[in-house]
Amino acid sequence: MYKLDSILKRVEKPARYIGNEINAVHKDNHVGCNFAFAFPDTYEIGMSYTGLQILYNILNKEDDIWCQRVFAPARDMEEIMRNENIPLFALESKMNVKDMDIIGFTLQYEMSYTNILNMLDLAGIPLLREERDDSFPLVIAGGPCAFNPEPLADFIDVFLIGDGEELLPELCELYVEYKGKGKDAFLGAVSRLQGVYVPKLYEISYDENGFITSEFKPVLRAIVDDLDKVDFPTKPLVPLSDVVHDRAIVESFRGCTRGCRFCQAGMIYRPIRERSKDNIINIAKSEIENTGHDELSLLSLSTSDYSDFKGLALGLLDYCSANNVALSLPSLRLDSFSFEVLNEIQKYKKSGLTFAVEAGSQRLRDVINKGITEDDIYEAVSKAIDLGWRNVKLYFMIGLPGETYEDLDGIANIAKHILDIKREKNGGKLGKFNVTVSVSNFVPKAFTPFQWLGQNTAKEFEEKHNYLASQLYVKGITFNYHDNKTSELEALLARGDRRVGKILLNAYKLGAKMDSWSEHFDPELWHKAAQLAGLSIDFYTSRERDVNEALPWDIIDCGVSKAYLLSEYEKSKKALTTHDCRLSCTGCGMNRYTECKWGGCNE
Amino acid sequence: MSKYLIKFNKLSYAKYISHLDMNRMFRRIIRASGIKLSYSQGYNPHPKMNFAQPLPLAYEGYNEMLMIECDEFYETDFIEKALSERMPLGFEILSCVEMDQDIKSLAAIANYSNYTLFIPGEYTVEDVAGYLNQAEIKALKRMKKTKEYAWVDIKDKILAFELLEGKDEIQRSPFSLKADSRAESILSPELVIQSFLNYLNKEIPREEIDVERNEVALLKSVDKF
Numbered sequence: 163m164y165k166l167d168s169i170l171k172r173v174e175k176p177a178r179y180i181g182n183e184i185n186a187v188h189k190d191n192h193v194g195c196n197f198a199f200a201f202p203d204t205y206e207i208g209m210s211y212t213g214l215q216i217l218y219n220i221l222n223k224e225d226d227i228w229c230q231r232v233f234a235p236a237r238d239m240e241e242i243m244r245n246e247n248i249p250l251f252a253l254e255s256k257m258n259v260k261d262m263d264i265i266g267f268t269l270q271y272e273m274s275y276t277n278i279l280n281m282l283d284l285a286g287i288p289l290l291r292e293e294r295d296d297s298f299p300l301v302i303a304g305g306p307c308a309f310n311p312e313p314l315a316d317f318i319d320v321f322l323i324g325d326g327e328e329l330l331p332e333l334c335e336l337y338v339e340y341k342g343k344g345k346d347a348f349l350g351a352v353s354r355l356q357g358v359y360v361p362k363l364y365e366i367s368y369d370e371n372g373f374i375t376s377e378f379k380p381v382l383r384a385i386v387d388d389l390d391k392v393d394f395p396t397k398p399l400v401p402l403s404d405v406v407h408d409r410a411i412v413e414s415f416r417g418c419t420r421g422c423r424f425c426q427a428g429m430i431y432r433p434i435r436e437r438s439k440d441n442i443i444n445i446a447k448s449e450i451e452n453t454g455h456d457e458l459s460l461l462s463l464s465t466s467d468y469s470d471f472k473g474l475a476l477g478l479l480d481y482c483s484a485n486n487v488a489l490s491l492p493s494l495r496l497d498s499f500s501f502e503v504l505n506e507i508q509k510y511k512k513s514g515l516t517f518a519v520e521a522g523s524q525r526l527r528d529v530i531n532k533g534i535t536e537d538d539i540y541e542a543v544s545k546a547i548d549l550g551w552r553n554v555k556l557y558f559m560i561g562l563p564g565e566t567y568e569d570l571d572g573i574a575n576i577a578k579h580i581l582d583i584k585r586e587k588n589g590g591k592l593g594k595f596n597v598t599v600s601v602s603n604f605v606p607k608a609f610t611p612f613q614w615l616g617q618n619t620a621k622e623f624e625e626k627h628n629y630l631a632s633q634l635y636v637k638g639i640t641f642n643y644h645d646n647k648t649s650e651l652e653a654l655l656a657r658g659d660r661r662v663g664k665i666l667l668n669a670y671k672l673g674a675k676m677d678s679w680s681e682h683f684d685p686e687l688w689h690k691a692a693q694l695a696g697l698s699i700d701f702y703t704s705r706e707r708d709v710n711e712a713l714p715w716d717i718i719d720c721g722v723s724k725a726y727l728l729s730e731y732e733k734s735k736k737a738l739t740t741h742d743c744r745l746s747c748t749g750c751g752m753n754r755y756t757e758c759k760w761g762g763c764n765e
Numbered sequence: 766m767s768k769y770l771i772k773f774n775k776l777s778y779a780k781y782i783s784h785l786d787m788n789r790m791f792r793r794i795i796r797a798s799g800i801k802l803s804y805s806q807g808y809n810p811h812p813k814m815n816f817a818q819p820l821p822l823a824y825e826g827y828n829e830m831l832m833i834e835c836d837e838f839y840e841t842d843f844i845e846k847a848l849s850e851r852m853p854l855g856f857e858i859l860s861c862v863e864m865d866q867d868i869k870s871l872a873a874i875a876n877y878s879n880y881t882l883f884i885p886g887e888y889t890v891e892d893v894a895g896y897l898n899q900a901e902i903k904a905l906k907r908m909k910k911t912k913e914y915a916w917v918d919i920k921d922k923i924l925a926f927e928l929l930e931g932k933d934e935i936q937r938s939p940f941s942l943k944a945d946s947r948a949e950s951i952l953s954p955e956l957v958i959q960s961f962l963n964y965l966n967k968e969i970p971r972e973e974i975d976v977e978r979n980e981v982a983l984l985k986s987v988d989k990f
Contacts, residue, residue, distance in 0.1 A: 167975075168970075169972075170778075170781055170823070171823050171971065171972035177781050177782050179781075180781050180782070181778070182778055182779060182854035183853060184793070184851065184853050186854070402787075402790050402853070403783070404786075450797075451797060451799075452797060453797060454792070454793030454794055454795070454796035454797030455793065456793075
């Protein structure tokens with residue numbers, strides 16, 4: 163302890179390395195499986211991630227498993243750890259990660275990949291799986307980015323695809339059973355579980371033009387059929403220092419039925435699975451009682467799509483107002499009931515209202531199947547202004563397929579029209595009112611109908627940003643946009659094949675890390691890294707792919723059929739929309755693998 | 766209305782939880798225990814709880830004091846037990862007693878604090894005597910208002926400073942320090958460490974020195990009866 167003790171006195175925010183938060187689990191480390199849950203970013207980010215809480219709880223329920231946490235140390239801490247040879251340690255026990263059985267990375271966003279390599283290096287574990295013998299921990303990874311695992315395939319022993327609640331404990335159990343029998347025997351056994359991808363068992367070949375030629379039977383993702391049958395933590399970890407989100411959270415449902423064509427989450431979490439209303443309310447109550455939190459939030463892709471949203475919202479509202487808990491309901495669809503609820507929970511303190519409009523014209527919104535009209539927005543904004551809201555936030559994407567400069571004008575016009583609505587109500591004056599226009603760059607993602615599309619180049623994005631900036635230089639409008647170079651590398655890592663692992667390794671060796679933090683991000687390193695690997699970044703990003711081309715992620719089956727994605731892609735070219743599948747089944751193919759209980763429920 | 770004095774230890778890695786973070790932690794644990802704190806009036810009501818003295822980051826604390834105010838009455842045993850069950854590793858709840866209603870805050874009646882300092886190296890009783898016998902004991906202090914460093918004389922605020930016998934597990938020399946803690950003349954042990962090492966012409970990296978606070982003594986009894 164003394165060595166660590168003297169270090170903690172020299173670093174910023176030492177509380178993030180001590181591991182004794184409220185509800186942290188401490189066990190004897192003589193268990194069958196010492197599991198390091200590794201989040202490849204800092205404590206503040208990682209502790210706000212609900213998946214960590216879910217899996218931490220589920221693993222620690224098992225007597226023979228101790229799940230501890232590991233985060234990427236901040237720069238100051240890393241420097242001291244490297245200078246004084248302190249290997250990466252687990253927060254709870256402070257034991258070296260290298261001495262643990264399994265290290266499991268969660269893949270939430272592509273720009274954290276270099277942190278994975280850095281954490282392995284800090285732990286004293288060879289980066290490449292081929293260079294690790296049986297004496298090293300098993301390195302596994304899961305989470306949304308694992309749906310295209312290939313760029314990390316050289317570094318990770320086992321990928322878990324899909325829902326982890328049932329699969330992860332099963333993997334740990336199997337690990338204990340195979341202890342002493344060698345890693346290869348274990349890999350063979352674990353590869354037979356649904357949702358497990360073992361890259362070592364797949365050899366990838368390419369033709370002379372760089373296209374993949376190998377064919378495989380894809381790995382079907384793991385699917386939890388019924389959310390009420392898996393545990394949700396009622397005693398979550400309560401961070402002691404400031405983190406991004408610090409509140410009680412209940413996941414109300416998983417999946418989304420809207421079918422937006424750019425949205426990966428809307429595809430890979432299908433089918434929609436709701437937690438029962440009573441279960442949600444009971445979890446919320448025990449969570450509040452066990453943590454002392456005074457804020458509660460629901461987690462899902464679209465809060466008000468819950469089938470009995472009215473009942474759920476009123477039930478939670480009752481409990482929260484009786485117990486002085488602030489309720490927050492993100493991503494509401496703004497119908498009259500939502501307004502009633504919002505007005506109730508934000509009585510005195512009105513935060514901003516947010517609309518994910520995504521595109522500037524109805525034609526383009528039809529292309530992406532985003533079912534929101536300008537009338538919907540204006541009607542809601544008008545109501546919101548009457549009720550006293552002063553901040554409206556609009557989210558858009560640029561670089562969408564078939565986008566023209568008229569669509570960009572549409573973005574500016576929507577923002578300006580909202581100012582006009584306010585002026586009209588306010589005797590011609592704007593008063594204290596602001597519209598924030600937030601523009602992100604479209605990254606075509608695996609397992610979406612847009613997976614074949616090419617991304618705009620950084621230059622195209624830049625031109626569009628400049629154009630928008632000139633259109634939005636208006637009093638009362640704040641314009642934000644996302645960095646171009648980051649978006650390019652996101653696309654590279656999201657859509658890359660196994661060879662992209664070489665770019666990643668080169669970039670890391672050249673010094674890239676904490677790439678999601680703008681102050682640390684250096685795109686030049688990545689371009690150099692690609693050059694050294696003899697690969698073209700454009701091949702993976704801006705190139706449109708043929709629908710017959712073998713895709714790097716064809717190795718995975720997310721449950722939604724390729725035929726469905728293709729038909730949605732074709733419809734998008736004709737700006738034809740597809741309805742919400744709560745109305746009736748749209749044939750995505752999920753029901754081949756699990757019951758789709760809510761499909762067609764609003765028929 | 767009831768007022769309670771809760772005594773606790775803050776040890777081991779818990780010493781890296783800042784005063785502000787600990788404040789929030791207690792608020793949450795009290796809430797989770799079903800104990801309802803009284804709130805102040807006004808635009809921004811805050812729960813009524815206060816500590817005798819903030820414990821600097823990385824100091825271990827024994828017999829630390831927290832005072833809470835509640836609209837309702839709770840059995841002290843209940844408070845003690847409820848908090849004990851919920852405290853994170855490194856914290857120990859020692860006692861809970863009902864307080865005299867007239868006490869407004871603990872900080873206002875703090876008198877002095879006892880600390881133990883662990884400093885690497887060999888020292889003699891003469892070192893300490895020589896240090897204390899200086900006409901003035903000058904230390905460089907960052908002034909609250911100007912944020913600038915200025916030399917101050919801390920001699921009167923050192924109520925006692927002694928070399929203790931023996932060594933700790935990593936062969937550091939222990940010292941006891943009794944320092945003024947009254948609101949208007951509070952002395953930080955950091956100034957004693959700094960001026961003592963200065964006097965001896967020694968340079969020791971700060972992270973090799975540890976400080977424990979053993980107790981904060983109050984000007985008067987706070988017990989209800």
